[in-house]
Structures are given as C-alpha cells and as structure tokens.
Amino acid sequence: MLTFVPDIGEEGRTILIEKSKETLTKFTPVEEEVSNSKGSHYLMRILPFITRSKRVEGVVVTFSDVTGLRDVQDQLLTLNENYKNLFNNLNEGFVHCKIITDDKGKPIDWKYLTANPAFESQTGLKVKDVIGKKVTEVLPKFDQKRIEVYGHTALTGEDQNFEVYSEVLQKYYIVHVFSPRQGEFAATFADVTALKIVEKELQVAKERMELAVDLMGLAIWEWDFVEDRLTASNEKWEEIYGFNPKKVFAQFDKALNPEDRDMVNKDISAHLEGKTPKYSQEFRMVSGFDKKERWISNSGKVIERDSEGKPLKLVGVSADISKRKEAVNQLIEEKKFSESITENSSSGIYIY
Numbered sequence: 001m002l003t004f005v006p007d008i009g010e011e012g013r014t015i016l017i018e019k020s021k022e023t024l025t026k027f028t029p030v031e032e033e034v035s036n037s038k039g040s041h042y043l044m045r046i047l048p049f050i051t052r053s054k055r056v057e058g059v060v061v062t063f064s065d066v067t068g069l070r071d072v073q074d075q076l077l078t079l080n081e082n083y084k085n086l087f088n089n090l091n092e093g094f095v096h097c098k099i100i101t102d103d104k105g106k107p108i109d110w111k112y113l114t115a116n117p118a119f120e121s122q123t124g125l126k127v128k129d130v131i132g133k134k135v136t137e138v139l140p141k142f143d144q145k146r147i148e149v150y151g152h153t154a155l156t157g158e159d160q161n162f163e164v165y166s167e168v169l170q171k172y173y174i175v176h177v178f179s180p181r182q183g184e185f186a187a188t189f190a191d192v193t194a195l196k197i198v199e200k201e202l203q204v205a206k207e208r209m210e211l212a213v214d215l216m217g218l219a220i221w222e223w224d225f226v227e228d229r230l231t232a233s234n235e236k237w238e239e240i241y242g243f244n245p246k247k248v249f250a251q252f253d254k255a256l257n258p259e260d261r262d263m264v265n266k267d268i269s270a271h272l273e274g275k276t277p278k279y280s281q282e283f284r285m286v287s288g289f290d291k292k293e294r295w296i297s298n299s300g301k302v303i304e305r306d307s308e309g310k311p312l313k314l315v316g317v318s319a320d321i322s323k324r325k326e327a328v329n330q331l332i333e334e335k336k337f338s339e340s341i342t343e344n345s346s347s348g349i350y351i352y
Contacts, residue, residue, distance in 0.1 A: 008034045008042060008063075019046050020059045027056060033066070041070040093122035096186045099154035100134065107151020108144070109134045113184070122191045123169060139168050153177045154185040163192070172196045210234075219318040223248060223300075225272075225311045240296065240320050242289030257284035257293065271302065272311050282321065295325040 008016070012034035019030045023046045030046045042063045049058040094116040100109040112130045119127055130138050135147065146164070153160055160177045175189040213220055219237035221230055230237075230245040243251040256264055260283035271279040278301040286293050300316030 007036050007038070007040075008044075009036045012036065012042075012044075016044065016046075016061065019044070020061070023048050023059050024056065033070075039067070040065065041067045091118055092188045092190045093119040094186070094188050095119055096180065096184065097135075097150070097154075098184050099151045101151070101155075105155075107148050107155070109136050109147060110150065110154075110185075111135075112138070122173075122189060123171075141168050143167065150177055150185050150187070153179050154183055157182070217319060221316055221318070223314045223316070225302075225314055231313075237318065239289055240287060240294070240318055242287050244288075251288065252285075255285040255288065257286075260284055268300070271300070274302075274305075274309060277301070294320050295322045297321045 015032055015034055019032055022028075023030050027048050029048075032044045032046075033041060034044050035041045043066045045062045045064075047060045048056045049060050051057055094114075095112065096114040097110040097112055099107050100111060102108050111134050112132065115127045115130065117127070119125070125138065135142050149160065149162075152158065157179045159179075161175070163172065163174050165172050171191050171193045172195075173189045174192050175187055177185055177187045179185050213234065214236070217236060219240045220232075220234050221237050222232035223229075224231050228247055228249055230248055233245070241252070241255075243255075253261065253265070264281055264283050267276075267279045267281050270276050278299060280297075280299040282295065282297050284293055284295055296318055298316060298318045300314050302311045302314050304313040305311055
C-alpha cells in the first residue's frame with residue numbers, strides 16, 4: 001500500500017496508518033491534511049473498502065494536492081492580519097454602516113457595523129456603545145441632511161470628499177466616503193478642529209496686519225527673482241510704483257533718478273549676494289502710476305535661496321515719503337534763510 005503514497009514524510013505515513021486503523025474500526029471515512037519537508041500539502045481521504053458481499057476488506061486512500069490552495073489560504077491569513085493591524089493603528093477614524101431608508105427609499109438613518117479604535121479619539125464616542133445601534137439612537141440631534149449625504153454614497157456608489165462641522169460633537173472633520181457594497185457606506189475621517197482654530201486665528205492676524213499696513217500707507221510686495229515678476233502685492237504698491245507685475249526690475253531701474261541709481265543697485269546687489277541681512281534705502285523715482293517723481297522708502301529681504309545660495313524670492317515694504325521729504329527740505333530752507341538773515345544783519349536781532 002505505501003508504495004503508491006506520495007512523499008508525505010515519516011510523520012505523514014504514521015498518520016496514514018493510524019487513520020486507516022480508525023476507519024477499519026469505526027467504518028467511517030476520515031479526512032486529514034498531511035505535508036512533507038518540501039512544503040507540499042495533500043488532503044488525504046480514507047474510506048472503508050466494502051465488497052459486494054458487504055464485507056470490509058481494507059481501505060481506499062486518495063490524495064489531493066492542495067499546496068496551491070494552502071498557499072492562497074496563508075496569503076489570505078497574512079493579508080487579513082495586515083488589514084487588522086492597519087485597521088487598528090489607523091490614525092484616521094473609520095466607520096462602516098448600513099443605511100436605513102423609508103418606504104420611498106429616502107435615507108433616514110444608519111446602523112453602525114464596525115469602527116476602528118481611532119473612531120473613539122476622533123469623535124469621543126465609544127465603539128462598544130455604537131456598534132449595532134442607529135445613529136439617531138447614539139446622536140438624537142444628528143443632522144438629517146448629513147444622513148442623506150452619506151445615504152447618497154450608499155445607494156449610488158459615488159465617492160465623496162468634503163469638510164464638515166458637527167454641531168453635535170462641535171468638531172470639524174475632513175471626510176472621505178465610499179460604498180463597499182450596495183446599501184452600505186464606509187468613511188474615513190480626521191478631526192481638524194485644532195487646525196481650523198489656528199486658521200481662524202491666522203486669518204484674524206492677517207486682517208489686522210493688512211489694516212495696519214493700509215493705515216500706515218505701506219506697499220507690500222513679493223518678488224520672484226528668477227522669473228522677475230511680482231507674485232503678491234497690495235493696492236498701495238500699484239499706487240506707488242504703477243509697474244507691470246512682469247519684468248519688474250527693468251521698469252524699476254528705468255524709473256530711478258539717475259543720481260540715486262548706483263546707490264540703489266549697489267545696496268540691492270550686496271543683499272542678493274548675501275553680504276547684508278536685508279537692505280533699506282531712500283530714493284527718487286518716476287511713478288508709473290501718475291508719471292510724477294516721488295521719494296520712496298524701500299526695504300527688502302531674500303526669503304528663499306536655492307542650494308547654491310542664489311536668491312529665488314524676496315519680500316519687502318515700500319512707502320511714499322515725498323511729503324516728509326518736502327517738509328524736511330522746507331525746514332532746511334527755512335533754517336538756511338534764518339541763518340543768512342542773522343549773518344548778514346547789521347543790527348541786533350531780538351526774539352521775544
């Protein structure tokens with residue numbers, strides 16, 4: 001008998017003999033999986049051999065090679081284990097639900113089927129308290145429109161991505177919804193409440209800064225040095241400079257007063273070469289806005305360089321100081337006038 005048995009090793013042969021004895025004793029079929037040292041797997045079936053006279057005179061043994069099937073099973077087990085690890089360690093919340101509709105097919109509720117551990121940290125709800133329950137039982141004030149949104153995916157299979165604020169939980173979420181099968185939906189979601197608070201604070205700070213800049217009459221700008229164009233500016237910049245946002249430097253250089261051009265370019269070049277932390281200057285230039293010469297106060301700084309240290313982007317602040325310069329010049333002229341009167345007067349001058 002053993003001559004026709006595939007290579008199942010000594011242990012497999014022992015199992016074969018023992019199970020054959022069991023079949024002969026109990027007269028019942030036996031199935032057992034056996035394997036060898038080469039990694040091959042066989043499904044062994046042992047049946048009693050019954051003659052026409054209904055006498056049991058031995059056993060019939062068959063072997064089916066199930067190595068491929070066993071490999072698939074092992075792969076599925078590994079995949080399932082990996083899925084469980086991913087499911088349990090996912091930072092985003094995950095929930096799988098079955099949608100509930102009314103008689104007209106309109107989504108009116110859902111039942112929680114599964115949820116991962118992150119569901120608790122993202123929502124503040126306990127998984128054990130929601131599984132098998134309806135959302136209206138867990139959250140009685142839950143927005144009916146939200147149920148319809150998730151129901152749409154469950155009934156149509158259409159994926160959705162959106163940001164939502166939960167009045168009940170008082171949190172902001174980024175949500176991705178998909179349908180694993182008809183009538184059900186699954187969703188991954190992340191609590192972005194802290195991020196939204198920071199965004200609002202930044203927006204308030206930005207609005208306050210813009211208000212301060214406007215009140216002070218400052219022009220703010222961002223210059224892409226490589227492409228020689230403005231990437232950001234406010235209305236005051238257009239009022240002061242009046243240039244086309246493209247090819248800025250050529251327009252700027254041409255508008256400079258010839259007496260100030262060398263000083264301005266020298267300061268900017270020194271900063272672009274990394275010799276100074278920033279540059280600040282006062283100069284005269286003809287505005288492209290009204291073609292009048294103005295006194296300008298301008299400060300700038302490189303905020304981005306490439307790996308070789310070459311400038312990529314600059315930001316700066318400018319102000320029209322023409323009136324201030326006029327006032328200063330007027331005071332200087334008045335002082336000179338007073339001094340000339342004092343020096344050239346032949347009589348004493350009394351100040352009361």
